[in-house]
Amino acid sequence: MKTIAALALLGAAQAHYTFPGLIYDGITEADWTYVRQTTNFNSHGPVQDVTSEQLRCYQLADGSEGVSTMSVKAGDTVGFRVDPEIQHPGPLQFYMAKAPSDADDFDGDGDVWFKIYEDGPTFGTEITWPSSGLSEVQVTIPTCIADGSYLLRVEHIALHSASQVGGAQFYIGCAQLEVSGGGSKTFSGVALPGAYSATDPGILFQLYYPVPTSYTNPGPAVIAC
Template sequence: MRTLAIVALLGVTHAHYTFPGLVYNGVTEADWAYVRKTTNFQSHGPVTNVQDSQIRCYEIEPGSNGAKTMAVKAGDAVGFRVDGAIQHPGPLAFYMAKAPAGQTAESFSGDGASWFKIYEDGPTFGEEITWPSAGLKEVSVKIPTCLAEGYYLLRVEHIALHSAGSSGGAQFYQACAQLHVSGGGSKTFSGVSLPGAYKASDPGILFQLYWPTPTSYTNPGPAVVKC
């Protein structure tokens, strides 16, 4: 079992990825048209320091970087094209942050305790651990139906755990799309700060994936909000 784990680890060492293309109403938009261009747009490499400001939106430069804002309806599915496919084992999550009054999705930096989680997945346990996001080339989430109208950032995050057995080994891949949400309710949610929501020692970040085979997993960060 340990030999197989080592082989699996070596086989995915360079399988990095980005989330450049927004997907809505069956249309995959051009890369970085509605997604803030990420620092890893060429390297596809991860963020490993959870205290780094890059853990938020991984922006190559602060701000929209020329990305536009997509108008969407609450209750609709919004997704991201994955460049390279998700080839590392680990959890997928989506966060949102509402722009304050007087700001738009393009001007909002995402700072402060503004991020709330709208989705997270978890593994299936057996002789090996399997993850729902494994191999996906597109990921999507339903915008909460109760969400108040306004400008939002939608953040996708995948945490790769293949090297997470030591502190700083977990790899974070994330990106932020710019949305205007309408047709929902009046609900707003309190949030967490990014960076700030994670610690390197969190059990879902410092995690021995391969041996001995785990039997449980705790997602890091806040709980998923409910309408």
């Protein structure tokens, strides 16, 4: 019985994931060099309380903790390494938040987060997700955003247990970027936590039966340049 229990716990741990390494210009950087270290860096477990401060960047400690800031150009592709891979069904979303000065001094508090990407499922005899099984996830930095320091937040919402309140699992990471070569647009945003409710249709979601025919991503609409 002990052996079976241990294997079950091991399997649960292996089904979890983190986003520790920033990918830019074909290079995957060392873990937690440009990504703020998350509370689950060992456990790989999720956030499940949408009212928790951990929903923002899932940070292990306050502040930047010595994380470096990557210089990128607007219009470039930036990614995150997934450790080990996305192992649950659900949507992938990316947000950004502009820092008043340096990203090092920015905690992402307030109505500052705007969404730059979301994906959705394909419907058929079963529902499938484009992010399933990925070991890298990528997004294009909008060409229109104003130059400056930003946090880039990746979020994957696992829906395999989301048929009950509090069952959705959030896997999160925040990287520090310095964006140049952009436009002049700044965007109003939402607060994280604050933008989500535990009963939002994209968070409280019956994934399996009857097979869904629609899905609504939680949070604001993706910005338009």
